[in-house]
Structure formats: structure tokens, C-alpha cells
Amino acid sequence: MKFRNGWSVMLVITFGMVITIAGCEKGMDGEVEKPNQPNVSEGKFTLGETPLAFSFYGSYDWYTMQPWGEDIASKWIKENKKVIVNNIPSGGAAAQKFNTMIASGELPDVIFTERGADVERLRKAGKLVPLDPYLDKYPNLKKWASPAAISMLKSEDGKLYQFPNWYTKLPTGNGGYIVNKKIHKELGSPALETFDDLYAFLKQVKDKYPNVIPFEVTIAAQGIDVLYSGFANDHPTQFVSQLAVPQGDKLTSVFADPVYKETMQFASRLYREKLMTQDALTQTLDQVREKVTTGRVAVAAAFNVTDLGKRGTVALQGKDPEAGYAILRPLHKKDVNENKVWPTQYDVLGWNVNLITTSAKNPEGIFAYLDWLTSEEGQRVINFGPEGTYWQGTDDLGAPKLGKAYFDQSTEIARLLGIWDTFTWAGNSTFLGEINDRVMKQFPPGKDDWAAGAQSVTRKSSFNVTEFINLEPAPDSEEGIIAQRIGDIYTEARAKILYAKTDEEVSGILEKAGKDANQAGYDKLLKFKTDRWQANLKKIGAK
Structure with missing residues (x-):
């Protein structure tokens, strides 16, 4: 979509x-x-x-x-x-x-x-x-x-x-982060630029606001994929959604990607410390919206965060003009260039x-x-x-x-x-x-309009993923059947990671998922996607 x-x-x-x-x-x-x-x-x-x-x-x-x-x-x-x-x-x-x-x-x-x-x-x-x-x-x-x-x-x-x-x-995009303005102000308006800043802020929220979700990741925990974009330069969320990460002229395993590993270790830490919504994998969009519009979310990350932010701001400002949400510039790891963080994306x-x-x-x-x-x-x-x-x-x-x-x-x-x-x-x-x-x-x-103002930020951090479109094989093809297996392995591993108790356990889950994927024919699927990607580059004149 x-x-x-x-x-x-x-x-x-x-x-x-x-x-x-x-x-x-x-x-x-x-x-x-x-x-x-x-x-x-x-x-x-x-x-x-x-x-x-x-x-x-x-x-x-x-x-x-x-x-x-x-x-x-x-x-x-x-x-x-x-x-x-x-x-x-x-x-x-x-x-x-x-x-x-x-x-x-x-x-x-x-x-x-x-x-x-x-x-x-x-x-x-x-x-x-x-x-x-x-x-x-x-x-x-x-x-x-x-x-x-x-x-x-x-x-x-x-x-x-x-x-x-x-x-x-033109660049389009609605993904990224929002912060609850009132909570942020009441906690002293601390900097929210790096993941260290985010972690410290979420700890404060948990301590001072027991009825508030510190970090909302919305349906299917898509906010975790938004986090991925900030752990390395030029790593858009597309790499996770296509389960294939470019290295040179080849697409490689997401399970072996050190950026994905670091992302999931951070996400698991937030989850086990109850800094992240605890029903991340099961909640509905209506449930997410209810939390946002009643002000029970401190920070949210989503593919369509402008919609969430607008809904929440309109609802809250009906009672309090000072309430609502503000768009954040993309969060990132301390040594990552903020101008190379892409939490949202578009294709032509x-x-x-x-x-x-x-x-x-x-x-x-x-x-x-x-x-x-x-x-x-x-x-x-x-x-x-x-x-x-x-x-x-x-x-x-x-x-x-x-x-x-x-x-x-x-x-x-x-x-x-x-x-x-x-x-x-x-x-x-x-x-x-x-x-x-x-x-x-x-x-x-x-x-x-709140969303239009927010998009002045999200559009600037939107990655053009045109070269990566149409990589998926037909469902009834050999590669398509493999893709279904890899998707199942990925989904199961992602859920297990959230419940992991240590970073080492996260590493073990990813290592096992990688081995299972390879046994299921992942190499063949990655070759198929690589060929499609290279063909795309020729079509758009990038090669």
C-alpha cells in the first residue's frame, strides 16, 4: 500500500x-x-x-x-x-x-x-x-x-x-515519529533526537505516567521497522519489508543484517522493560487510535504517523488548546547522519x-x-x-x-x-x-492543517524505493512458495524476539531463523529478487 x-x-x-x-x-x-x-x-x-x-x-x-x-x-x-x-x-x-x-x-x-x-x-x-x-x-x-x-x-x-x-x-511520505506535546513539556522538553534520548524519555514517562504507553508502535508493530531506519545511514524500512538487504550488487539475508540485529535488540529491550506497548502484535488500528486520541501515548512511530498525529491533535485540542502531538525529526543512533535516516518511503x-x-x-x-x-x-x-x-x-x-x-x-x-x-x-x-x-x-x-505541516518533515525524510518494486515472485511459483516459508519464519522470529530476555537471546533467535530460512531456499529467493532489482535499475536508467 x-x-x-x-x-x-x-x-x-x-x-x-x-x-x-x-x-x-x-x-x-x-x-x-x-x-x-x-x-x-x-x-x-x-x-x-x-x-x-x-x-x-x-x-x-x-x-x-x-x-x-x-x-x-x-x-x-x-x-x-x-x-x-x-x-x-x-x-x-x-x-x-x-x-x-x-x-x-x-x-x-x-x-x-x-x-x-x-x-x-x-x-x-x-x-x-x-x-x-x-x-x-x-x-x-x-x-x-x-x-x-x-x-x-x-x-x-x-x-x-x-x-x-x-x-x-515528488517525494511523498507519512512515516515517522510523533510526541505528546503536553507530556513532553511537563517533563522539561528534553531533547528527542537520538535513540539514547528516546530511551531516557520513555523511562521518565513510565515513572511519571503509569497509565500512558511510553512508546506506541501501532498495528503489527510497524514502529519497529521505523526504528530500523535510524540504526544506520541509508537503511530505509523497505529493506525489512522486502526481507532483503542490498550489499553491493546483491540482495542479502535480513537475518544476517547487523542493522536489523541491533534494531531488534533495542526493540526487545523496550518491550521487556514495558516501555513499548505490550499488545504490539495483536492490537487493531481502532485500538491504537483510541489510545492516541485520548492522550495515552507519549511517543508513537508508524508508517502513517501523520494520520495518527492529526487525529490525536484534533481530538485533544477540542478540550485543551495546548494539547496534541508534534512531529519529530527522524530519530537515530548517535553516530548516524540525521540526513540519511529514512523512516518513510515512496516510489514513482x-x-x-x-x-x-x-x-x-x-x-x-x-x-x-x-x-x-x-x-x-x-x-x-x-x-x-x-x-x-x-x-x-x-x-x-x-x-x-x-x-x-x-x-x-x-x-x-x-x-x-x-x-x-x-x-x-x-x-x-x-x-x-x-x-x-x-x-x-x-x-x-x-x-x-496539522498533517500538512507534519509532512513538511516526513517528505524530507522519504526514500525513493522505485528500484525495489515488483521484487515479489508469483505465489504459485517455486520462488513464491519459498517466499511464503521465509515470511512465516520471519514472522515467528520477530514475535519471539519481542519476548526475549537478553540481547544474546535475540542473537540466537536470528541465527536460528537464518539457518531455517537457508534450508527453506532463501538463497534462491534472494537470487530471484536480485535479478529483478538489477532489471529495475536498467529500466529506470540507473545502471
């Missing part, structure tokens, strides 16, 4: 879905449409002249699309662009439904999903429409996405099948992708809509609403000129943003990043 760029209109959420063209039959949302016929004037499909209806499947358990046409943005799109989107819900069982669709041969017109194995599975079955013929006819994707992104999105046959969401030419491809299937009666029309959605106008409509409601006119960069109602109706704006996020299938982080400062300067004093 991978994030929106800035102020409140750029929440860090990503969605997976499928878009399907409706025929004569009644659509999933009750709309009745005639078969779509492409508008062939000047050889292009023109939105707003010919009606376009398509169904949409989000291939994620958690994704729930809001009703189309019932909010001001999608209503405007429906009326002015003549677009109707019929949702196909996953029912919380996206993988099973996806497999059923493939088995039955009844695919939706467009699938919004992760890059990777499922994409190639559909491509090899001949179920995807190549998008290359549309790139020059509809210029927005080509304008805003980098040539490297388009190149990396192409499949082995050299064709493009994926329309990306949240692609970027963004997060998920739209796949137009061969079931679509009008694939060009769907591409035209996605290309409009990723345009300046499309991004303004889906992030700020249609012109004339909360904004009027634009500046030279295309930033909307926000009206008083935008700031006065903050609760309604927040409600709308939650709806619009479910329609954001072609987010353009490049454009939104370019206009971010222009938008933020329009906020009145006291009404500025």
Missing part, C-alpha cells in the same frame, strides 16, 4: 476496486443504461457528450465505495461528464470473490488492485486491455507520471496494462492500479475518464468539490482559490473527504504536491 499528499483533502488512504461497463441490464446500483458507444469524433471519446457507465470492483477486504452521485463531487461528474459508476462490493472477502470472478469468466470491466501477481495472472490469461494506444490521445497520465513510472508499469510483453493511483515525481509508481478488462465494452471511454480524473480539473473536483461550492478560480499552478465556506465548514469538509477518497482511483501526487504550499497559505491562522 502506499498515500495522499498534504492537507486535509489528501488523506492517506488507498483503495482497490473494479470498474465495469454497464450494458442494457440494470446496474449494481440500480442505474439503467444503454450500451455505451464510443464517440468517434476526431477519433477520441469525449466525456460529457457520450454517456459512460462502468462497474467497479475494489479488490480489498476493507474497501467500501460510497454511493455514486449522492455527494457534490460525484453528482457533478455524473451530470457534467455523464459518467455512472456501478460498484461491485467485495463483501470483505476480496480474494475469494476475485478468484470466483476469474473461474466464472465474468470479470468486471475494471479492477482496482495491487500491482504484482494478480495483474500478471490476468494478463497471461488474455483478460486485460493494453492501454498504450490511449497514452497520446489522452495526455494527462503521460504529462504527470514520470517516464520511469510508465516504463516500470509495463509488463514483460512490453505493453502497459496498469493505470496508476498516487504516482508521483504510487500505490494501486486500475486494470481495464476485456469485458469492458468501451475501454477507451474508461481510460478517458481515468485520464480526466488524474488531470488538474479532475483532482480539484475529487479533492475540493466542484468549482463554485468551496472554491472559485485557480492560480497559475492550478491551485483552487478557496472560499470562506471551506474553512468555516471544516466538519462537512472532513465528511466529504471520507466519501471522495473512495472515488480516488487515479490520484495525482505530482500535481497535488506542486500546489500544496499554495493551498496551505490560504488557511487562516489557527485553522491550518
Whole structure:
């Protein structure tokens, strides 16, 4: 998964879905449409002249699309662009439904999903429409996405099948650390720059605030991976998530990585001394948010710490204007260069992708809509609403000129943003990043957006991991089966490490995990990933 760029209109959420063209039959949302016929004037499909209806499947358990046409943005799109989107819900069982669709041969017109194995599975079955013929006819994707992104999105046959969401030419990122301002101040505002500083502060918190979590690492203990980024120069969290650490021109074992070992020894120490949340591996996101929004967290580390910090600050300042959270510069080991610490990351491809299937009666029309959605106008409509409601006119960069109602109706704006996020299938982080400062300067004093300010820190500490994308093998391949075994070994070892009583015990757990991984074929998997990595470097012109 991978994030929106800035102020409140750029929440860090990503969605997976499928878009399907409706025929004569009644659509999933009750709309009745005639078969779509492409508008062939000047050889292009023109939105707003010919009606376009398509169904949409989000291939994620958690994704729930809001009703189309019932909010001001999608209503405007429906009326002015003549677009109707019929949702196909996953029912919380996206993988099973996806497999059923493939088995039955009844695919939706467009699938919004992760890059990777499922994409190639559909491509090899001949179920995807190549998008290359549309790139020059509809210029927005080509304008805003980098040539490297388009190149990396192409499949082995050299064709493009994926329309990306949240692609970027600019650094993005939301990972890092936050501190409870009130607790920090009451303890004398000690320095929080190094891990030694952090440890000393957490000890103080534990002593003075028995009902507060000193260090919150959020769901799946992802904050531990954030710690990893500070134990050596240029060691982004990506190395842990891909279970492969670069050494020269090869990818090597994470279990043998001295940086990972030191990280886990520190994490184990925090856990055994009860300085870290004790339900790190079992808690839900709602439980984490409840702790943060009630002020029961001193320091938190997360992949999306800007969301946590904003939620916590808004909730706490409703009762106390001095309360809330502050973003921290990336924490690090004493001898590590603070400018080479990368607790968050991005790649130019963004997060998920739209796949137009061969079931679509009008694939060009769907591409035209996605290309409009990723345009300046499309991004303004889906992030700020249609012109004339909360904004009027634009500046030279295309930033909307926000009206008083935008700031006065903050609760309604927040409600709308939650709806619009479910329609954001072609987010353009490049454009939104370019206009971010222009938008933020329009906020009145006291009404500025917390997340946007925090991102001025997180973006500067975001690592470009484009060269490491698409390293995972197909699940049913030999390497894919090995990868599953290695993942299981890693997960088990990580849990055992948290409960370890000494640094020596941590070392022993990692050594055993490394041996188990090697017996499971880790070398073969690392060779596969190394070859993919080297191929990526050639694609992006880095080799």
C-alpha cells in the first residue's frame, strides 16, 4: 500500500476496486443504461457528450465505495461528464470473490488492485486491455507520471496494462515519529533526537505516567521497522519489508543484517522493560487510535504517523488548546547522519492500479475518464468539490482559490473527504504536491492543517524505493512458495524476539531463523529478487 499528499483533502488512504461497463441490464446500483458507444469524433471519446457507465470492483477486504452521485463531487461528474459508476462490493472477502470472478469468466470491466501477481495472472490469461494506444490521445497520465513510472508499469510483453493511483515525481511520505506535546513539556522538553534520548524519555514517562504507553508502535508493530531506519545511514524500512538487504550488487539475508540485529535488540529491550506497548502484535488500528486520541501515548512511530498525529491533535485540542502531538525529526543512533535516516518511503509508481478488462465494452471511454480524473480539473473536483461550492478560480499552478465556506465548514469538509477518497482511483501526487504550499497559505491562522505541516518533515525524510518494486515472485511459483516459508519464519522470529530476555537471546533467535530460512531456499529467493532489482535499475536508467 502506499498515500495522499498534504492537507486535509489528501488523506492517506488507498483503495482497490473494479470498474465495469454497464450494458442494457440494470446496474449494481440500480442505474439503467444503454450500451455505451464510443464517440468517434476526431477519433477520441469525449466525456460529457457520450454517456459512460462502468462497474467497479475494489479488490480489498476493507474497501467500501460510497454511493455514486449522492455527494457534490460525484453528482457533478455524473451530470457534467455523464459518467455512472456501478460498484461491485467485495463483501470483505476480496480474494475469494476475485478468484470466483476469474473461474466464472465474468470479470468486471475494471479492477482496482495491487500491482504484482494478480495483474500478471490476468494478463497471461488474455483478460486485460493494453492501454498504450490511449497514452497520446489522452495526455494527462503521460504529462504527470514520470517516464520511469510508465516504463516500470509495463509488463514483460512490453505493453502497459496498469493505470496508476498516487504516482508521483515528488517525494511523498507519512512515516515517522510523533510526541505528546503536553507530556513532553511537563517533563522539561528534553531533547528527542537520538535513540539514547528516546530511551531516557520513555523511562521518565513510565515513572511519571503509569497509565500512558511510553512508546506506541501501532498495528503489527510497524514502529519497529521505523526504528530500523535510524540504526544506520541509508537503511530505509523497505529493506525489512522486502526481507532483503542490498550489499553491493546483491540482495542479502535480513537475518544476517547487523542493522536489523541491533534494531531488534533495542526493540526487545523496550518491550521487556514495558516501555513499548505490550499488545504490539495483536492490537487493531481502532485500538491504537483510541489510545492516541485520548492522550495515552507519549511517543508513537508508524508508517502513517501523520494520520495518527492529526487525529490525536484534533481530538485533544477540542478540550485543551495546548494539547496534541508534534512531529519529530527522524530519530537515530548517535553516530548516524540525521540526513540519511529514512523512516518513510515512496516510489514513482504510487500505490494501486486500475486494470481495464476485456469485458469492458468501451475501454477507451474508461481510460478517458481515468485520464480526466488524474488531470488538474479532475483532482480539484475529487479533492475540493466542484468549482463554485468551496472554491472559485485557480492560480497559475492550478491551485483552487478557496472560499470562506471551506474553512468555516471544516466538519462537512472532513465528511466529504471520507466519501471522495473512495472515488480516488487515479490520484495525482505530482500535481497535488506542486500546489500544496499554495493551498496551505490560504488557511487562516489557527485553522491550518496539522498533517500538512507534519509532512513538511516526513517528505524530507522519504526514500525513493522505485528500484525495489515488483521484487515479489508469483505465489504459485517455486520462488513464491519459498517466499511464503521465509515470511512465516520471519514472522515467528520477530514475535519471539519481542519476548526475549537478553540481547544474546535475540542473537540466537536470528541465527536460528537464518539457518531455517537457508534450508527453506532463501538463497534462491534472494537470487530471484536480485535479478529483478538489477532489471529495475536498467529500466529506470540507473545502471
